[in-house]
Structures are given as C-alpha cells and as structure tokens.
Amino acid sequence: MKDETTDRDEDESTRELLQAAGPRPSMPLDVLEAIRNEARAVWRARFVTEPGTRARWRWMMPLAAAVCAAAFLGWWFVGRTSEDAIVAVVARVESSRGASGFSAGQPLLAGATIETADHAWLALSLAGGQSLRLDEGTKVTLISVDSVSLERGGVYLDSLHGVPVTIATVAGDFVPAGTQFELRLVGDAVQLRVREGQVALKQRRGGSEPAVARAGQQLIVRQDGTLHRDQIGRSDADWDWILAVIRVPEIEGRTLQSFLDWMARERGWSVEFGSSEAARLSREVILHGSVSEMSPDDALNTVMLSSGFTHQVSNGTLVVSRP
Amino acid sequence: MAGQIVTVGPFQELRTSVEAAEEERHLVRRMKAGEERAFEEFADHYIPGIYRFAANRLQGEPELTRDIVQSTVCKVIEKLDGYRGEAPLFVWLYACCRNEIAGHFRRAGSRPSFVDPDEKTLRAAESALAGQGGNPEALLLQSEQENLVHLTLDHLPPRYASALEWKYLQGESVVEIGRRLEVSPKAAESLLTRARRSFETIYSRLMEKNR
Numbered sequence: 001m002k003d004e005t006t007d008r009d010e011d012e013s014t015r016e017l018l019q020a021a022g023p024r025p026s027m028p029l030d031v032l033e034a035i036r037n038e039a040r041a042v043w044r045a046r047f048v049t050e051p052g053t054r055a056r057w058r059w060m061m062p063l064a065a066a067v068c069a070a071a072f073l074g075w076w077f078v079g080r081t082s083e084d085a086i087v088a089v090v091a092r093v094e095s096s097r098g099a100s101g102f103s104a105g106q107p108l109l110a111g112a113t114i115e116t117a118d119h120a121w122l123a124l125s126l127a128g129g130q131s132l133r134l135d136e137g138t139k140v141t142l143i144s145v146d147s148v149s150l151e152r153g154g155v156y157l158d159s160l161h162g163v164p165v166t167i168a169t170v171a172g173d174f175v176p177a178g179t180q181f182e183l184r185l186v187g188d189a190v191q192l193r194v195r196e197g198q199v200a201l202k203q204r205r206g207g208s209e210p211a212v213a214r215a216g217q218q219l220i221v222r223q224d225g226t227l228h229r230d231q232i233g234r235s236d237a238d239w240d241w242i243l244a245v246i247r248v249p250e251i252e253g254r255t256l257q258s259f260l261d262w263m264a265r266e267r268g269w270s271v272e273f274g275s276s277e278a279a280r281l282s283r284e285v286i287l288h289g290s291v292s293e294m295s296p297d298d299a300l301n302t303v304m305l306s307s308g309f310t311h312q313v314s315n316g317t318l319v320v321s322r323p
Numbered sequence: 324m325a326g327q328i329v330t331v332g333p334f335q336e337l338r339t340s341v342e343a344a345e346e347e348r349h350l351v352r353r354m355k356a357g358e359e360r361a362f363e364e365f366a367d368h369y370i371p372g373i374y375r376f377a378a379n380r381l382q383g384e385p386e387l388t389r390d391i392v393q394s395t396v397c398k399v400i401e402k403l404d405g406y407r408g409e410a411p412l413f414v415w416l417y418a419c420c421r422n423e424i425a426g427h428f429r430r431a432g433s434r435p436s437f438v439d440p441d442e443k444t445l446r447a448a449e450s451a452l453a454g455q456g457g458n459p460e461a462l463l464l465q466s467e468q469e470n471l472v473h474l475t476l477d478h479l480p481p482r483y484a485s486a487l488e489w490k491y492l493q494g495e496s497v498v499e500i501g502r503r504l505e506v507s508p509k510a511a512e513s514l515l516t517r518a519r520r521s522f523e524t525i526y527s528r529l530m531e532k533n534r
Contacts, residue, residue, distance in 0.1 A: 010516075010519045011519065013523070017468070018472060018491040018492055019491060021472035021473060022469065022492070023492055024371070024372075025375060025473070026371065027375070031385075032374070034389070034393075035389065035392055035393045035396060036370060038396075039366060039393070039396045042401060043354065043362050043400050046400060046401060047355050047356070047357045047403075048357040254359075255359055
C-alpha cells in the first residue's frame with residue numbers, strides 16, 4: 001500500500017514532468033470540428049435512435065405484430081407469401097390544395113405505390129430509420145425495407161440513420177453509402193445530386209463498373225447509358241423543396257450543438273464557431289422548450305436568440321458566435 | 324480482414340489499473356447507450372490525441388493527416404462493440420491509425436515518407452539550436468521527454484488526463500476539478516491519485532520502450 005510520502009513524491013514528479021513539457025500541442029480547430037462532425041454522424045447512425053422514430057415505431061409495434069400475424073395466417077390458409085410487412089410510415093404531409101390522401105402516422109406496406117399531386121409533398125420514415133421525401137408530382141413503389149422504385153418525379157433520401165436503401169429507376173439501381181442525395185426523373189434522363197457521402201449507380205445497360213457520384217456532384221444518366229457529370233452546391237436553392245416536409249425535432253434536453261448539427265445537415269451547411277469558447281459552450285448548453293411547430297428558419301432564430309448566441313450564414317457555412 | 328482493428332499485443336501492458344480500464348469501459352458503454360456527452364468526451368480527448376500521433380508521422384501532409392484521422396476515428400466508432408478494454412482505448416485507435424496509414428500507402432503504391440519520432444526530435448533540436456544555440460544533447464532529451472509526456476497523457480482515460488492538466492498546468496484546486504468533473508472533492512482527489520499512478524506507470528513503460 002502506498003503511503004502519504006509516496007503520494008507526495010508522485011505528486012511532485014508528475015508536476016515536474018507536466019510543467020516541463022507544457023500543454024499538449026493543439027490541433028487546428030476547424031479540422032477538429034470537421035472530424036468531430038463526421039465522427040458524430042457515424043456514432044449517431046450506429047448508436048443513437050431518433051427519439052421521434054423510436055416513439056413512432058414503439059407505437060407501431062402492436063400494429064406491426066398484427067400485420068405479421070395476418071400475413072402468416074394468409075400464407076397458411078391461401079398459400080400467399082408474406083409481403084404485408086410495414087416498410088414505412090408517413091411522417092409528414094404538406095399539401096397546399098387540401099386533402100392529399102395521406103395522414104401522418106399512416107403505415108405503408110411493402111408493395112405500396114405512393115403518388116403525390118402537384119403542390120403536395122410527403123415525408124416517409126422508412127422502417128430502417130431512413131428519411132425519404134417525395135417532391136410534388138412524384139410516384140414511387142415501396143418494394144421492401146431497403147428498396148424503393150422511382151417511377152416519376154423526384155425523391156430525397158437521407159440514410160444517416162439506418163441501412164442504405166437502393167432506389168431503382170429506368171437507368172439502373174442507385175446504391176448510397178451513408179448519404180443524402182436527390183434522384184429525379186427529368187424527361188428520359190435520371191438526375192442524381194449528391195449532398196453528402198456517395199452513391200453508386202449500377203446501370204441496367206452498358207458500364208460493367210458502377211459509376212460513383214460523390215458529395216457536391218451531379219450525375220445525369222441518359223437513356224442510352226451516357227453519363228454527364230457536373231458540380232453542384234450542397235446548400236443552393238434546388239434543395240429547398242426538401243424543407244417543405246421536415247418537422248423540426250424536439251429540442252428539450254438536447255445540446256445546442258446537436259440542434260445545430262441537425263439544422264446544418266438539413267440545409268447542407270457546414271458549421272463554424274467564432275471561437276473555441278463558443279464551440280465548447282454549444283456542447284454544454286442544454287435546450288429547453290419546443291420549436292417543433294416552427295419553420296426551420298424560425299426555429300434557428302428562436303434557439304440562437306434564447307441561448308445567447310448569434311449566427312450568420314455565408315457561402316454555405318453557418319457561423320455561430322457567442323457575443 | 325480489411326478494416327479489422329488489431330490491438331497490438333505488447334501495448335496491452337500499457338493497461339495500468341483496473342480503475343483506468345473501468346473508466347474507459349464506462350465511457351464506451353455510455354457512448355453505445357447513445358449518450359451525447361460521452362461522445363463529446365471521447366471526441367475532445369481522442370481526436371486531438373490521434374491527430375498528434377498521425378501528424379507526427381505524416382508531417383507536411385495536413386490533408387492526408389486529416390483524412391487518416393477521420394477514417395480512423397469513424398472506423399473505431401463503427402467497431403466499438405468489439406472493444407473489450409484489454410488495452411487502453413488510445414492503443415486501439417493507434418493500431419487502427421497505423422493500419423490506415425499503411426493501407427493508404429499500399430493503395431497509392433508508394434512508401435510512406437514517415438518522419439521517425441527520433442528524426443523528428445533531432446529536427447526539433449537542430450531547429451532550436453539554429454535559433455538560440457545550446458547543448459544539442461540536452462535539447463534532444465528535452466524534446467523527447469516532452470513528446471513522451473504528451474503521449475502518456477494521450478494514453479490515459481479522458482478524465483484522468485484532464486484532471487492532471489487542470490491541476491498541474493492550470494493550477495486548479497481539487498474543489499474546482501471536482502466541480503468540472505461533477506464529483507465531490509473527495510472523489511476528485513481519489514481520481515487524481517489514480518490518474519497520477521497511471522501516468523507514472525505509462526510514462527515509465529514508454530521510456531523503457533524508447534530506450
């Protein structure tokens with residue numbers, strides 16, 4: 001057992017060594033924050049279940065069980081294969097022309113075909129935890145928990161939470177890797193715009209190697225299989241339609257940092273802090289109340305004002321400061 | 324197997340105490356439970372630590388250093404279920420980082436232009452000498468010792484390293500350290516004792532390896 005003398009000796013030798021060496025060299029703050037953000041995204045995808053999603057699926061469990069039981073009985077008595085599994089639930093509906101035929105919380109089964117009219121947008125929470133948003137004038141079929149067919153219009157997939165979902169089109173299958181992207185049928189071509197991560201295209205014709213588009217790239221696939229690449233912005237106005245159907249998450253008990261991360265992800269922004277102190281505080285400030293009924297912009301303004309921070313957006317970067 | 328994280332055997336002896344192992348296992352459990360603060364604690368401590376490690380070996384290549392560190396940290400988080408706590412968490416990151424660096428140069432078909440730690444120390448001494456004159460051997464030893472102290476801190480569980488820096492570099496009281504760690508002064512004192520012992524053990528072992 002160590003006595004007090006030994007403790008004092010250890011205390012002195014540790015003090016001498018640390019003081020002689022000085023503080024550990026710091027790393028560039030912007031690099032630290034960039035790596036932290038990527039790591040946080042991986043950590044969340046791996047270990048964090050979205051509160052809303054968890055609650056919805058807990059609520060859905062009895063219904064899912066009932067559907068599974070019904071599917072089993074159907075197979076038993078009439079020899080059908082079981083396809084009646086819930087693969088998605090309607091998360092949010094936005095329609096400026098009255099009833100859209102969908103309501104929030106509505107379960108959707110494998111094989112369901114979903115169509116949105118003009119001036120109607122739909123957000124679906126897929127069973128694997130991903131978010132699929134349908135632009136106006138879109139038609140998709142939910143083939144299974146990890147496969148969707150796009151037949152008209154445009155969709156946006158955020159697969160940060162959950163396994164990748166393959167989207168089948170006339171041009172081929174688009175397979176994402178931890179990503180946010182938009183896929184749109186434009187005339188006889190398919191337009192892919194990648195905001196984060198990367199997406200591989202397995203073409204139906206030609207091209208033995210999958211074509212890969214990375215963040216900030218657009219890939220147009222024409223009917224004859226030819227590809228055209230271009231650069232795009234991650235936060236330009238072409239992405240704005242996806243905001244029509246998002247619901248600001250509950251902020252009670254969350255850190256300011258996590259709210260900013262969510263906001264930045266939805267808007268395609270990167271986050272920078274005016275100082276290391278502001279970065280540290282954003283991780284310590286715990287938010288209270290609710291802004292879930294506000295628009296994203298109003299929610300951001302409200303949260304920043306109430307937590308004593310200021311912000312501005314410049315060239316796709318949300319700059320957060322603490323006056 | 325591609326992407327597999329291999330814990331380097333000899334470094335298991337850097338595991339210093341049951342308490343230090345439990346500290347890190349507790350942190351990993353909290354991360355796996357989805358606790359935001361645990362992730363931030365992990366990021367605050369281990370990202371700069373592994374960045375220092377990578378930057379030492381990839382000097383002059385900041386972009387590559389950033390990519391390697393990002394890939395290392397993300398892979399370790401993906402494989403956190405496999406962490407059993409036999410070796411310090413930093414050693415796990417260190418092993419993964421070495422694999423990432425080696426993999427990068429293998430794919431690129433080139434040899435790494437590693438800066439050997441000794442070479443780096445030598446350069447630091449030469450640079451210091453050029454500026455102010457002095458005893459090269461003493462400068463060499465001083466630079467080597469600084470690196471070892473910093474490396475030792477990087478090997479400690481986050482709370483141990485922070486507590487030591489707060490006490491010996493920032494001169495904070497045990498009461499203040501307790502407040503920052505959200506524990507009583509008595510618990511902070513106890514943690515400091517464990518941190519000092521872990522520090523001494525790892526420092527001695529790294530010194531031995533370095534001879």
